[in-house]
Amino acid sequence: MNKTVNQKAWLFVIPVFILVAFNAAVPLMTVVNYSFQETFGNNVFTWEGTRWFKQILRSDRFHDALGRQFLFTGIILLIQIPLGIFIALTMPKKGIGVSVCLVLMSMPLLIPWNVVGAMWNIFALPEIGFLGHTLNDLGFDYNFTQQIGDAWFTTVLMDVWHWTSLVVLLSYAGLRSIQPAYYQAAEIDGASRWAVFRHIELPKMKKVLTIAILLRFMDSFMIYTEPFVLTGGGPGNATAFLSIDLVKMALGQFDLGPAAAMSLIYFFIVLLVCWVFYNLMMRNEEQK
Amino acid sequence: MSLELKSVEKKVGQNTHIYSTNLRFEKNSINILLGSTLAGKTTLMQIMAGLDKPTKGEIWFNEKNVTGVAVQKRNVSMVYQQFINYPNFTVFDNIASPLKITGISSDQIKKKVWEVSELLKLSGMLEKKPNELSGGQQQRTALARALIKDSGLILLDEPLANLDFKLREELREELPKLFENRDCIVVYATTEPSDALLIGGNTATIEEGKVIQYGKTIDVYNKPTNLVSARVFSDPPINISDVKKSGDTFSLSQDSVKWKSKDVSLKDGKYKVGIRPHNITTYKEGTNSVEIKGKVLISELSGSESLIHFENSNMNWVSLSNGTHQMNVGQEAKLYMNVDEFMYFDQNNNLVSNV
Numbered sequence: 286m287n288k289t290v291n292q293k294a295w296l297f298v299i300p301v302f303i304l305v306a307f308n309a310a311v312p313l314m315t316v317v318n319y320s321f322q323e324t325f326g327n328n329v330f331t332w333e334g335t336r337w338f339k340q341i342l343r344s345d346r347f348h349d350a351l352g353r354q355f356l357f358t359g360i361i362l363l364i365q366i367p368l369g370i371f372i373a374l375t376m377p378k379k380g381i382g383v384s385v386c387l388v389l390m391s392m393p394l395l396i397p398w399n400v401v402g403a404m405w406n407i408f409a410l411p412e413i414g415f416l417g418h419t420l421n422d423l424g425f426d427y428n429f430t431q432q433i434g435d436a437w438f439t440t441v442l443m444d445v446w447h448w449t450s451l452v453v454l455l456s457y458a459g460l461r462s463i464q465p466a467y468y469q470a471a472e473i474d475g476a477s478r479w480a481v482f483r484h485i486e487l488p489k490m491k492k493v494l495t496i497a498i499l500l501r502f503m504d505s506f507m508i509y510t511e512p513f514v515l516t517g518g519g520p521g522n523a524t525a526f527l528s529i530d531l532v533k534m535a536l537g538q539f540d541l542g543p544a545a546a547m548s549l550i551y552f553f554i555v556l557l558v559c560w561v562f563y564n565l566m567m568r569n570e571e572q573k
Numbered sequence: 574m575s576l577e578l579k580s581v582e583k584k585v586g587q588n589t590h591i592y593s594t595n596l597r598f599e600k601n602s603i604n605i606l607l608g609s610t611l612a613g614k615t616t617l618m619q620i621m622a623g624l625d626k627p628t629k630g631e632i633w634f635n636e637k638n639v640t641g642v643a644v645q646k647r648n649v650s651m652v653y654q655q656f657i658n659y660p661n662f663t664v665f666d667n668i669a670s671p672l673k674i675t676g677i678s679s680d681q682i683k684k685k686v687w688e689v690s691e692l693l694k695l696s697g698m699l700e701k702k703p704n705e706l707s708g709g710q711q712q713r714t715a716l717a718r719a720l721i722k723d724s725g726l727i728l729l730d731e732p733l734a735n736l737d738f739k740l741r742e743e744l745r746e747e748l749p750k751l752f753e754n755r756d757c758i759v760v761y762a763t764t765e766p767s768d769a770l771l772i773g774g775n776t777a778t779i780e781e782g783k784v785i786q787y788g789k790t791i792d793v794y795n796k797p798t799n800l801v802s803a804r805v806f807s808d809p810p811i812n813i814s815d816v817k818k819s820g821d822t823f824s825l826s827q828d829s830v831k832w833k834s835k836d837v838s839l840k841d842g843k844y845k846v847g848i849r850p851h852n853i854t855t856y857k858e859g860t861n862s863v864e865i866k867g868k869v870l871i872s873e874l875s876g877s878e879s880l881i882h883f884e885n886s887n888m889n890w891v892s893l894s895n896g897t898h899q900m901n902v903g904q905e906a907k908l909y910m911n912v913d914e915f916m917y918f919d920q921n922n923n924l925v926s927n928v
Contacts, residue, residue: 464655464657466653466654466655466657467657469619469624469651469653470651470653470657470718472624472644472645473622473624473644473645473649473650473651473671474645474670474671474674475645475674476670476674484659484660484661484662485659485660488659488660488661489660
């Protein structure tokens with residue numbers, strides 16, 4: 286039988302195509318456009334090839350920002366994932382306590398980023414902030430606007446406060462989906478609390494934890510607003526993570542070419558890490 | 574060896590889940606808890622295992638009171654409706670898991686796992702993880718975990734309910750053989766009367782938290798002490814209708830269906846008759862049958878059987894015949910009831926006669 290060829294169905298794809306074009310493709314291509322050219326006033330462009338990419342990849346400034354970024358993301362993942370799982374494990378499983386805990390846990394997630402930054406800035410100020418003042422009263426020489434260690438400590442603490450809830454909520458959902466029969470079977474076997482966690486809860490939470498790690502990686506790797514409001518990247522460049530450094534370069538110094546190249550490199554790093562991570566997890570899944 | 578429940582009661586808040594229950598299971602017996610969903614079978618099993626404490630009453634095992642003893646110290650095994658295995662262990666490690674805390678040598682563990690896996694036809698998949706197995710194999714693994722540690726009490730909570738029809742039949746046939754030469758008490762909860770009949774042993778019919786009747790499976794089936802027990806032990810549901818006895822004749826109310834009584838001791842008056850669906854057929858069966866007519870409501874063929882729902886005297890009847898008998902909905906059907914298999918109950922729903 287001959288099939289009638291009718292390509293009109295493609296018309297239905299047009300709205301999506303337009304949407305995606307404006308949403309992703311056009312802005313991205315603009316950046317690509319800048320990254321290969323030098324820009325002067327009056328829309329004059331000259332072709333520069335891969336010069337900006339080489340410059341960025343060889344610059345110490347980029348290496349430092351990237352190092353700080355990986356360090357920050359590593360620290361908050363190491364704190365938030367175990368802490369989130371631990372809080373989820375200790376949360377009540379029935380009764381009024383469940384709703385109370387869930388609402389309390391959701392609160393930090395509902396606060397806008399810049400408000401979180403401003404809140405913590407005031408909270409941590411050594412003279413008037415509750416945290417800063419208390420720490421100084423206790424004899425710690427704490428000043429996040431001047432000392433690198435204190436700036437990092439405050440930034441990490443702020444992110445832990447803001448985002449651990451997400452890990453808690455995801456872990457809690459994973460835990461709640463485990464049938465009670467698993468716990469009973471473990472009880473009959475005489476399994477220890479640790480064995481129950483290691484051999485029942487953790488494997489059963491694996492999928493939600495994958496999502497949690499992936500989300501927390503992406504969000505923390507692209508973090509901008511909160512440290513920008515809290516420390517502005519300082520003292521010096523101590524908390525200038527990739528995005529903060531990028532904005533400085535693009536809008537502060539107006540180096541559009543190198544900034545465009547940097548944002549593309551930045552984008553590919555995020556994409557690459559997510560891809561590697563996702564594939565590792567999926568391959569692990571297939572082996573089972 | 575024996576397991577005994579003495580006046581066991583279970584309340585959760587204001588709700589009574591199990592009413593005062595007395596049961597005694599003997600050594601090397603298979604005992605079936607038969608009842609619908611939420612009848613209390615699982616609660617009863619969890620109390621037997623020690624996973625749940627009774628509100629009142631005592632549990633005795635081997636003539637010893639074990640009411641407060643923790644489940645790990647009781648030497649029990651349990652298999653659930655869901656396929657419960659450790660997700661990141663191989664089949665081998667899963668089967669071995671109950672032995673690991675007993676501290677016996679790994680050579681002995683290997684030997685035992687090998688034996689049990691042979692018995693349950695799992696020897697080819699010891700290196701696999703549970704989620705690589707079919708449902709039937711996963712449940713076999715769970716069964717192997719229950720069998721490996723020589724428990725005195727093995728509890729099976731609807732173990733076949735999540736399996737598809739063929740696997741269920743296959744495993745159901747094997748089950749009684751698995752327990753044959755074991756020194757243990759098996760308790761098997763199910764909603765299916767056919768499970769009870771195929772496995773045999775003893776049956777306790779359970780309804781709304783009460784044990785209605787306990788005895789040899791075949792006796793409970795043939796002589797239910799009351800209507801509730803008869804209803805629990807009948808699938809498709811048993812037909813129950815009011816009947817009047819006068820002289821030596823029974824008659825259905827509002828209808829001309831009549832038959833002769835064989836039980837001379839029964840007084841005249843009102844009774845209820847229980848007729849199992851397979852005793853109403855499209856053909857005459859037995860020497861003593863009576864005709865019943867009705868309008869066909871539903872006609873279903875399932876394999877080699879025909880299920881016909883029909884209406885007579887404002888009541889819906891269910892009949893089950895061997896062979897395929899296609900009927901049209903709405904047509905007038907003529908069926909035959911086997912009078913010899915009728916069960917009569919008094920107004921208090923207790924069995925008074927089954928001849």
